[in-house]
Amino acid sequence: MADFYSVLGVERSASDDEIKKAYRKLAMTYHPDRNNGAKEAEERFKEITEAYDVLRDPQKRAAYDRYGEAGLRSGGAGFHHVDLSEALGIFMRDFGGFAGFEELFGGRAAASGPRPGADVKITMPLTLAEVASGVEKKITIKVLDPCDHCDGSGAEPGSKAQTCSTCSGTGEVRRAQRSFFGQFVTVAPCPTCHGEGRVIGTPCKKCRGEGRIRGEKELVVKVPAGVATGQYMTLRGVGNAGSRGAPRGDVHVMFEVADDTRFERDGEDLYTEVLVTYAQLALGADVSVPAISGHTMLTVPPGTQSGHVFHLRGRGLPRVNAGGTGDLHVRVQLWTPDRMTDEERQLVARLGELQPGVPADGRGKGFWAKMKEALGA
Ligand SMILES: [Zn+2]
Numbered sequence: 387m388a389d390f391y392s393v394l395g396v397e398r399s400a401s402d403d404e405i406k407k408a409y410r411k412l413a414m415t416y417h418p419d420r421n422n423g424a425k426e427a428e429e430r431f432k433e434i435t436e437a438y439d440v441l442r443d444p445q446k447r448a449a450y451d452r453y454g455e456a457g458l459r460s461g462g463a464g465f466h467h468v469d470l471s472e473a474l475g476i477f478m479r480d481f482g483g484f485a486g487f488e489e490l491f492g493g494r495a496a497a498s499g500p501r502p503g504a505d506v507k508i509t510m511p512l513t514l515a516e517v518a519s520g521v522e523k524k525i526t527i528k529v530l531d532p533c534d535h536c537d538g539s540g541a542e543p544g545s546k547a548q549t550c551s552t553c554s555g556t557g558e559v560r561r562a563q564r565s566f567f568g569q570f571v572t573v574a575p576c577p578t579c580h581g582e583g584r585v586i587g588t589p590c591k592k593c594r595g596e597g598r599i600r601g602e603k604e605l606v607v608k609v610p611a612g613v614a615t616g617q618y619m620t621l622r623g624v625g626n627a628g629s630r631g632a633p634r635g636d637v638h639v640m641f642e643v644a645d646d647t648r649f650e651r652d653g654e655d656l657y658t659e660v661l662v663t664y665a666q667l668a669l670g671a672d673v674s675v676p677a678i679s680g681h682t683m684l685t686v687p688p689g690t691q692s693g694h695v696f697h698l699r700g701r702g703l704p705r706v707n708a709g710g711t712g713d714l715h716v717r718v719q720l721w722t723p724d725r726m727t728d729e730e731r732q733l734v735a736r737l738g739e740l741q742p743g744v745p746a747d748g749r750g751k752g753f754w755a756k757m758k759e760a761l762g763a
Pocket residue numbers: 533534535536537538539540541590591592593594595596597598
């Protein structure tokens with residue numbers, strides 16, 4: 387049996403907070419729900435939960451520090467190896483299930499009393515066309531619902547929660563400890579009622595006293611037009627049920643817009659490039675250019691230079707939560723054939739004789755002159 391501190395990867399001097407954080411981080415990785423119930427993950431989850439359950443309790447921790455695991459067995463602190471349902475219960479009790487992206491949304495640490503339900507985070511894939519129009523999507527999420535057998539109270543029907551006799555309902559226990567420096571008092575959550583001040587004599591058989599059961603919920607998400615990857619919306623109060631009647635958490639919907647290789651996106655503006663022939667540039671042509679859904683026609687006037695950018699106003703994406711629509715910028719680029727028929731070769735060669743080089747006035751303003759103009763120089 388590995389040392390509890392090394393199981394959690396913390397120093398022997400770790401604070402309660404550090405122990406809690408270390409456990410939560412590991413539990414997020416090894417929780418059976420996140421590993422499709424894989425056996426190794428399950429074993430590891432039990433192991434870290436066991437270590438956490440001892441080290442979070444000042445009395446058990448002190449006994450363990452002094453005598454190791456033997457101290458826990460003989461000291462009457464009630465150590466035994468936890469089974470999976472106990473481990474899940476401990477995790478649920480202290481962390482209320484998955485808070486999802488704690489770093490992003492600020493985790494809800496365990497506090498005394500009934501806790502609000504954890505937030506649920508889901509990712510919603512979207513296509514560019516859906517972003518352009520906005521879309522209403524129906525999703526099904528897994529959440530904890532109030533237990534229907536005990537109405538979320540956690541007590542078996544007919545029994546009632548009673549004031550905890552260990553802490554007289556305060557949820558805290560004070561311990562005088564003697565140390566080398568004298569006597570000091572520590573305050574810790576009551577180990578009997580886990581800080582709730584009340585104990586359930588007969589826990590509900592269906593939810594094991596948790597007051598919640600696993601369920602599914604169907605939600606309709608109205609995705610506003612113009613959203614981008616990394617943006618999210620929060621649906622308040624539809625996440626996991628809180629423990630024993632506490633309010634539900636939120637659902638965070640993260641948008642993930644699929645890459646559309648035809649475009650570069652910059653906010654509401656889209657950029658694309660089309661290849662055109664020399665004849666199309668020289669003589670003018672209607673060319674097909676990619677648009678959000680399908681294609682649109684662009685009129686290239688005669689004498690257009692390769693590299694010219696056309697701005698199709700209002701053919702970009704809508705501005706999110708604001709009026710207006712961005713533009714579609716289309717750069718036309720001369721296509722050079724890498725293979726030609728004899729006839730094509732003869733025609734191009736003939737053109738080459740007629741146009742042996744670019745005439746001195748042939749380009750109008752050069753690139754650098756245009757650049758200076760654009761910069762207002
Ligand atoms: Zn129940």
